[in-house]
Amino acid sequence: MRNEFAAAMERIAREDEKVIFITGDLGYNALENLVDELGPRFINAGVAEQNMVGLAAGMAYRGYKVFCYSIAPFTVYRCLEQFRNDVCLHKMPVFLVGNGGGYGYGIMGSTHHAIEDLACLSGLQNVNTYIPAFADEVSPMLDQIVAEARPAYLRLGAGGQTPAQANRIGTFNHIVKNQDPTGTVVALGPVVGNVLTALQDELISGLFDVYTATNLPLDVPAELVHRWSAKPLLVVEEHVSIGGLAQQLSVKLLTQGAVPSHFTSLSAQGYPNGLYGDQKYHQRLSGLDPTTITQQLTNFLQQPFTNLIPVGH
The missing domain is CATH 3.40.50.920 (Rossmann fold)
Known part of the structure; x- marks a missing residue:
């Protein structure tokens, strides 16, 4: 789903100049198209997820719509307090994106797995979580996230195409x-x-x-x-x-x-x-x-x- 995510984000960033993308030092060999499209609106916050979400909340307060990207356990667990206090309680348009939900990062072990992420986030106030089962669901979900402009979490994995009769x-x-x-x-x-x-x-x-x-x-x-x-x-x-x-x-x-x-x-x-x-x-x-x-x-x-x-x- 990461390729579909990158393509949809490039389109959304082109359509909306208020979209900001922040990465926690991840996305190499996958998000270079976003670097080219967003220019200064693409920010590498480094391995500092708590600061990443705090920065995003500040930008959202100034009218921007901010995506925070990392692998799922890093974007959820490391900055849960900041997301709760700075984003959710103030209904800020900050959107967490976690790649490799569940056991997606396999052999890298429990530190890289996200099997409690939805429990952590779905109980917070004012937040909606999105869990695509198929790759072609990513783009419309991103459109909905941006349109709603409220705290959100997008959990990415590896899926095929939605059955035609769905x-x-x-x-x-x-x-x-x-x-x-x-x-x-x-x-x-x-x-x-x-x-x-x-x-x-x-x-x-x-x-x-x-x-x-x-x-x-x-x-x-x-x-x-x-x-x-x-x-x-x-x-x-x-x-x-x-x-x-x-x-x-x-x-x-x-x-x-x-x-x-x-x-x-x-x-x-x-x-x-x-x-x-x-x-x-x-x-x-x-x-x-x-x-x-x-x-x-x-x-x-x-x-x-x-x-x-x-x-x-």
Whole structure:
């Protein structure tokens, strides 16, 4: 997604002279086009993320729209206090961009992983987080971030292209549709690629609808509340369970009286064996790999359905 991000940022910077881009000494061999396009509006703040966000807040106060770029753990964890106090509480148009969300930086280890980032940020006041699952979602999300001009976080990863039949409902994209689905999968970010691979298994193919959550906090329309009630629901996210998609979604559903027949969460489990590997290795340890997802969906088919009454009846 980094290439799509760089191209979209170049377009946005050309269209809006109030856009400022600050990097925490990262983006080499990827953002040179922005250096050429922005000139003095491209600032390298060095390895000083707290100062980067403080500088951005000051510029935002003077009427600029400021992007702060680094890898996800650096742009979130290192400057959380500054983002909360200087940006969110004052509703400043400062936008954090974190590359390599989840286990994206693999073998570089826990210091370079961001598996709690959305929990840290989505609970702050006045902030919206954006989690593209597919590369072609990055550009429209950036347009929305700039248009809203409020505190925001964009979590980048590595994803393909949105399926042609996808349509937006609230803060979700409906990407796999079936006439009468047995159940539903809701995924967060590019890990949905593992879900799509899992659904190629002939035992479960054509039985489950798939959605991606594009933003936290969530907007769950009544239409989805009805669809997801009284059927199995699987949530898949490369993020810890606490403060993640499954926890936030379950609160939304229960508040509106929706009760899935079964609710299962597959989430980042940290480092259960104390070892590091590439992103696929950590996904496998956490049960986020296609094989485990297939097994979980197969288990849904083998479990008896409870006699639950759908919402609204």
